[in-house]
Amino acid sequence: MSGSVAAVAKPSVVRPSLAVWKFASCDGCQLTLLDCEDELLALAETVHIAYFLEATSTVVDGPYDVSLVEGSITTEEDRERIVRVREQSRILVTVGACATAGGIQALRNLADIEEFRPRAPRIWTEERARNERATREDRASGARGPCERTRAQEFLRVVYARPEYVSALGTSTPISAHVRVDYELRGCPIDRRQLLDLLSALLAGRRPAIPAYSVCEECKLRGTTCVLVARGAPCLGPVTQAGCGAICPVYDRGCFGCFGPMPGANTAALEPVLLARGMTDVDIERVYRTFNAATSTFDTAAGRSHEPPQ
Amino acid sequence: MIPSDTAQGLAHRPWAVFFVCPDRRGSEGSIGRGRPALRIALVIDDADRDRPNGVKIMSALLRSLEPLVTTLRAEGCTVVGPRERDGAIVLDAIDSAAQLPSGWGVQTGPGVYRLRRRADRAVFGHSAGPQAWKRFLHPPRERLWSADRGVDGTLTITGPDEEPPRYAFLGVRACDLRAIAIQDRVLGASPSYAARRRAAFLVAVNCTEPSATCFCVSAGAGPDVEAVETRPDRAPADWALADLALTELAEPGDAEPLYVATALSPAGGRILARLPQTPAPPDVVAAARAAVGAATDHMGRSLPDVDLREMLAASLDSPHWADVAARCLTCANCTMVCPTCFCTSVTDTTDLSGDHAERWQTWASCFEVDFSYLHGGSVRTSARSRYRQWLTHKLGTWRDQFGESGCVGCGRCIAWCPAGIDITAEVRALTSQGAER
Numbered sequence: 001m002s003g004s005v006a007a008v009a010k011p012s013v014v015r016p017s018l019a020v021w022k023f024a025s026c027d028g029c030q031l032t033l034l035d036c037e038d039e040l041l042a043l044a045e046t047v048h049i050a051y052f053l054e055a056t057s058t059v060v061d062g063p064y065d066v067s068l069v070e071g072s073i074t075t076e077e078d079r080e081r082i083v084r085v086r087e088q089s090r091i092l093v094t095v096g097a098c099a100t101a102g103g104i105q106a107l108r109n110l111a112d113i114e115e116f117r118p119r120a121p122r123i124w125t126e127e128r129a130r131n132e133r134a135t136r137e138d139r140a141s142g143a144r145g146p147c148e149r150t151r152a153q154e155f156l157r158v159v160y161a162r163p164e165y166v167s168a169l170g171t172s173t174p175i176s177a178h179v180r181v182d183y184e185l186r187g188c189p190i191d192r193r194q195l196l197d198l199l200s201a202l203l204a205g206r207r208p209a210i211p212a213y214s215v216c217e218e219c220k221l222r223g224t225t226c227v228l229v230a231r232g233a234p235c236l237g238p239v240t241q242a243g244c245g246a247i248c249p250v251y252d253r254g255c256f257g258c259f260g261p262m263p264g265a266n267t268a269a270l271e272p273v274l275l276a277r278g279m280t281d282v283d284i285e286r287v288y289r290t291f292n293a294a295t296s297t298f299d300t301a302a303g304r305s306h307e308p309p310q
Numbered sequence: 311m312i313p314s315d316t317a318q319g320l321a322h323r324p325w326a327v328f329f330v331c332p333d334r335r336g337s338e339g340s341i342g343r344g345r346p347a348l349r350i351a352l353v354i355d356d357a358d359r360d361r362p363n364g365v366k367i368m369s370a371l372l373r374s375l376e377p378l379v380t381t382l383r384a385e386g387c388t389v390v391g392p393r394e395r396d397g398a399i400v401l402d403a404i405d406s407a408a409q410l411p412s413g414w415g416v417q418t419g420p421g422v423y424r425l426r427r428r429a430d431r432a433v434f435g436h437s438a439g440p441q442a443w444k445r446f447l448h449p450p451r452e453r454l455w456s457a458d459r460g461v462d463g464t465l466t467i468t469g470p471d472e473e474p475p476r477y478a479f480l481g482v483r484a485c486d487l488r489a490i491a492i493q494d495r496v497l498g499a500s501p502s503y504a505a506r507r508r509a510a511f512l513v514a515v516n517c518t519e520p521s522a523t524c525f526c527v528s529a530g531a532g533p534d535v536e537a538v539e540t541r542p543d544r545a546p547a548d549w550a551l552a553d554l555a556l557t558e559l560a561e562p563g564d565a566e567p568l569y570v571a572t573a574l575s576p577a578g579g580r581i582l583a584r585l586p587q588t589p590a591p592p593d594v595v596a597a598a599r600a601a602v603g604a605a606t607d608h609m610g611r612s613l614p615d616v617d618l619r620e621m622l623a624a625s626l627d628s629p630h631w632a633d634v635a636a637r638c639l640t641c642a643n644c645t646m647v648c649p650t651c652f653c654t655s656v657t658d659t660t661d662l663s664g665d666h667a668e669r670w671q672t673w674a675s676c677f678e679v680d681f682s683y684l685h686g687g688s689v690r691t692s693a694r695s696r697y698r699q700w701l702t703h704k705l706g707t708w709r710d711q712f713g714e715s716g717c718v719g720c721g722r723c724i725a726w727c728p729a730g731i732d733i734t735a736e737v738r739a740l741t742s743q744g745a746e747r
Contacts, residue, residue, distance in 0.1 A: 043662055217675065220673070230423050264693065269638060
């Protein structure tokens with residue numbers, strides 16, 4: 001089948017404007033856009049890149065047709081800034097696990113940032129006990145100093161020269177907790193092809209292809225042999241949303257869930273599967289406490305590993 | 311040259327039509343150099359009239375599969391067969407019989423698949439691999455059409471590839487042959503499927519070693535290729551189900567297994583005639599039959615011997631669905647590895663310029679939340695409803711839809727389910743719960 005049909009003129013419209021915003025994040029997802037080397041020129045011809053500080057310091061005022069938002073909300077200022085971004089954006093797309101789930105920095109949600117008192121058992125319990133033991137020993141020896149600081153101060157001091165200047169919220173939250181989000185691209189980082197498909201879809205006025213099924217399906221579509229069944233490798237593929245092209249199993253390792261839970265993910269059913277493949281309950285907590293730790297599905301899965309067996 | 315015993319046998323059957331298969335390219339001499347070059351006799355007699363194509367070919371003994379691979383490649387076929395890769399026996403293109411998984415076997419169980427070394431050099435001594443032949447006949451992704459807009463605005467629509475690939479499948483087990491027959495019925499009207507299917511040459515292999523997850527006997531789909539090939543309920547099609555049948559006989563210590571070969575179609579007869587061979591001695595044929603017969607008794611699993619369609623129709627409200635749903639990951643692995651699951655979804659893509667669009671058909675699964683998305687949301691939101699949909703369709707309503715069961719007992723859904731859900735155990739539980747009610 002091949003043939004010509006009536007001529008359809010390409011609609012001549014003003015180039016839509018694109019803005020790329022950064023909140024608390026590592027810039028990796030913005031870099032994914034810059035990484036589209038073969039398509040960047042076509043993109044620049046098709047859209048007007050109006051705000052993208054990672055690429056250009058030239059800034060065009062809004063409103064914008066499409067805003068890509070990277071990063072999570074971790075400060076009072078950002079809470080207000082995202083509202084202004086939303087007001088200026090016709091379509092707002094969150095890109096990456098920080099923006100869609102709060103990111104790795106949402107681990108702070110599990111602790112009191114001032115006291116840094118562990119709420120999650122296991123992972124920090126030993127460390128905390130060690131720290132408290134050191135504190136008691138230091139006190140007994142009459143010492144003063146670092147050991148008496150709260151752990152938050154310790155952490156802040158390790159990273160920042162003047163920790164007292166740091167003003168952060170006690171939580172890291174996804175953009176959707178603050179404003180309406182039109183589409184979200186999962187992943188740490190996002191998948192380049194998904195980003196291009198999304199932009200192409202928005203330009204063409206069609207629905208972007210953002211599958212809600214598991215990573216397992218992508219393995220099967222590609223013909224990648226299941227690492228969990230054939231090698232006994234622990235893998236979060238069965239509970240993780242597709243979109244990455246099953247990149248980790250392709251490289252012969254289990255999925256670590258950076259695209260976050262798929263809708264209806266049954267982590268309770270995966271737990272005995274992971275335990276049978278050599279994970280301990282601490283391993284299971286850790287594997288769920290990464291880039292999507294703050295999603296309720298993975299948070300529940302991480303916490304469940306400490307419940308006594310029914 | 312005609313084997314004398316065959317000629318003698320024919321002397322007592324004056325009604326038999328007898329002819330020697332023509333050698334299409336005259337290459338027989340080169341293939342059979344140094345070996346007795348035998349041609350094979352096609353015999354049509356009264357007993358053979360029941361067969362779909364009215365053709366029967368005597369059993370031949372092959373000492374190597376290399377001439378078969380060479381001949382099929384010379385015919386322009388892409389030969390696809392089992393290969394050892396990434397800790398599994400996968401299906402992929404081969405250009406030599408040396409690439410077949412010689413001496414590899416498997417160990418399977420619920421959620422478990424491991425390669426193991428065999429004592430012999432069998433190349434077909436494995437089952438329930440991660441892929442089925444549908445990967446080639448009903449590919450995971452298929453472009454239905456593409457459209458290009460020229461500078462003057464003219465749209466050019468291009469359909470799927472005109473030339474379907476010509477596959478030769480090497481090593482199709484009875485269960486998988488049955489699965490192909492089932493997909494023939496479901497997808498046979500699709501021009502692209504029919505084109506690939508019609509062009510395909512199938513070398514079936516009798517199963518002599520089922521695994522722990524196999525239950526083809528209770529599913530009515532094996533292990534004997536001929537029993538599947540001659541099933542009366544096969545969908546009418548203008549292609550043969552299989553072309554050649556092999557039975558592999560491997561003994562520890564043998565450098566290469568022996569193969570008892572039988573042609574199942576005229577095309578199979580023509581290919582077989584070009585291979586170096588000897589007539590299969592009666593004791594070897596008997597040994598091959600015995601090995602297939604023994605496989606019948608070594609199924610690792612079975613489906614309960616009840617009318618599954620009726621049982622499932624009466625079990626829609628069974629509490630057991632919630633029980634299996636608690637274990638089901640809804641990851642869709644079972645449907646992806648199932649050799650008969652055929653569902654697809656259609657996705658449109660465009661490029662940044664908006665001047666190029668494509669429509670793709672992709673495998674889909676009833677375990678996806680979006681699979682049942684209608685106006686306003688998904689119909690089957692719970693794992694319970696999705697597992698129930700899959701199982702009742704596979705074993706029950708498939709009969710209403712297509713007049714046969716959708717399960718061939720290959721065991722892939724058991725082995726490749728990460729949670730190790732066993733379809734035979736679930737059906738058994740539903741059956742016994744139904745009996746109690």
